[in-house]
Amino acid sequence: MKRRYMPVALFSVAALAIAGLGFNAFQRSHPDITASADAAEVAPEGSPPVPAEAVPGNTLQAPVSIMPLGDSITSSPGCWRGNLWDRLVEAGHDIHFVGSESDPCPPSAVEEWHEGHGGYKVTDSVANGYVRSWLELNTPDVLMMHFGTNDMWREVPVEAVMDAYTQVVADLRELNPSAVILIAQIIPLHPEGCDGCPERAIALNALIPGWAERLTTEDSPIWVVDQHTGFVPATDTSDGVHPDGDGYVKIAANWFAALDPILP
Numbered sequence: 001m002k003r004r005y006m007p008v009a010l011f012s013v014a015a016l017a018i019a020g021l022g023f024n025a026f027q028r029s030h031p032d033i034t035a036s037a038d039a040a041e042v043a044p045e046g047s048p049p050v051p052a053e054a055v056p057g058n059t060l061q062a063p064v065s066i067m068p069l070g071d072s073i074t075s076s077p078g079c080w081r082g083n084l085w086d087r088l089v090e091a092g093h094d095i096h097f098v099g100s101e102s103d104p105c106p107p108s109a110v111e112e113w114h115e116g117h118g119g120y121k122v123t124d125s126v127a128n129g130y131v132r133s134w135l136e137l138n139t140p141d142v143l144m145m146h147f148g149t150n151d152m153w154r155e156v157p158v159e160a161v162m163d164a165y166t167q168v169v170a171d172l173r174e175l176n177p178s179a180v181i182l183i184a185q186i187i188p189l190h191p192e193g194c195d196g197c198p199e200r201a202i203a204l205n206a207l208i209p210g211w212a213e214r215l216t217t218e219d220s221p222i223w224v225v226d227q228h229t230g231f232v233p234a235t236d237t238s239d240g241v242h243p244d245g246d247g248y249v250k251i252a253a254n255w256f257a258a259l260d261p262i263l264p
Contacts, residue, residue: 060141060180062094062264067115067140069131069168070147073187073242073251074116075103080243082108083252084259091256093263098138113138122147123156126164132171139175143168144255146184146227149241152200153191161204162211173220181222182258183212187251190233190240201228225258227251 082105185205236247
């Protein structure tokens with residue numbers, strides 16, 4: 001079964017609650033999801049919004065292959081994948097996770113495949129041809145990318161990260177011209193001893209919506225998924241970087257809110 005959809009603005013579950021943008025309506029269709037803005041980190045006022053102009057979208061046909069791409073936040077610990085898998089299966093979607101890496105997420109029965117690589121930078125992974133090889137090995141219908149945390153930690157210029165994102169999109173579209181890309185605004189970055197990390201993460205996230213709006217196409221839409229707003233490093237991570245159980249639930253809820261409407 002094919003479904004036609006339109007790439008429109010995406011907000012995190014917490015952002016809907018914070019901004020008062022219809023969270024009650026959203027929650028009626030997702031009663032298992034709750035949101036709290038208490039102590040949540042929010043992008044500064046004036047940051048560009050997610051792309052809001054609706055354009056015709058492509059179609060996806062079941063079973064849909066989905067590649068989670070990123071660093072240790074995606075690999076292990078990366079058990080938001082299990083939480084997300086359970087939500088998608090319970091919603092009736094016929095999906096497969098793909099990748100060359102495998103890490104279980106008990107008690108979930110998630111397909112363990114992914115492309116989360118601990119310690120990797122997106123800039124190096126693209127420059128060295130790693131991402132291209134991963135995409136060639138398991139070309140997905142949908143790419144979910146939360147990648148750039150280590151770049152910000154190591155003070156890689158945000159422009160270089162955006163260039164890497166652009167190359168990922170180009171490589172994927174060469175292999176699958178109708179691929180759907182979900183790009184995350186990364187979760188807050190508060191490691192011990194890195195005073196500039198929080199601001200660098202915010203600076204990166206501020207560039208993503210405009211970039212996505214420029215590169216999105218009718219055949220291969222790009223969706224922005226806000227994983228930053230509403231994420232609380234003090235309670236949602238174990239070390240200011242890696243999500244804990246509460247963080248997993250928030251990350252999975254945001255991915256689910258993006259995927260559920262577009263999957264057959």
